[in-house]
Amino acid sequence: MLALAKHANALLMFLLELGVLASVAYWGFTLSPNWAVKLLAGLGGPALFIGAWALFGAGGGENAVYPLTGLARAALEILWFGGGALALYASGLVTPAVVFAALFVVNALLRLVWNQN
Template identity: 80%
Template sequence: MLDLTKNANALLMFLLELGVLAAVGYWGFTVSPHWGIKLLAGLGGPALFVAAWALFGAGGGTNATYPLTGLARAALEIIWFGGGALALYASGLLTSAVTFYALFILNAVLRIVWNEV
């Protein structure tokens, strides 16, 4: 049963990672009435987040170009997932932002308890 719960938490982590990209993309397409800015922010924002995650956080750090551990990894996750929550908040989706960040906190606490960080 514990293995099933750990796998569900890993799935939640993956879905949260995708959620960050969706949130930043959504924010980008709502940030301005001008189509040029919408395209730049809506496509460029997620691209920057993907680049940062690939460099420092991919695969729990195992697939990252420059893997971070310890406090640096914790800071990356707080900034990464906080960025997703802030994008939702900036888009006017307060409830979604709070729910998103609460799910991240739950996921992080479970990974710490299970020593999966």
């Protein structure tokens, strides 16, 4: 049963990662009535997040170009997932932002307790 819960938590982590990208894209496309700004922010925002994750956090750090561990990894995750929650909040989606942040906190605590990357 514990193995199933750990797998579910790993799945939640992956879905939260995708949620960050979707949140930043949504924020970008609602940022301005100008279509050039919408395209730049809606596509460029997620691209910046993908680049940061690929450089420092991919695969729990194992697949990252510059893997982070310890407090640096925790700071990256807080910035990454907090950025997703803030993007939702900035888009006017307060309740989804709070739910997203709460899911991240639960996921992070469970990963710490279960020693998951």
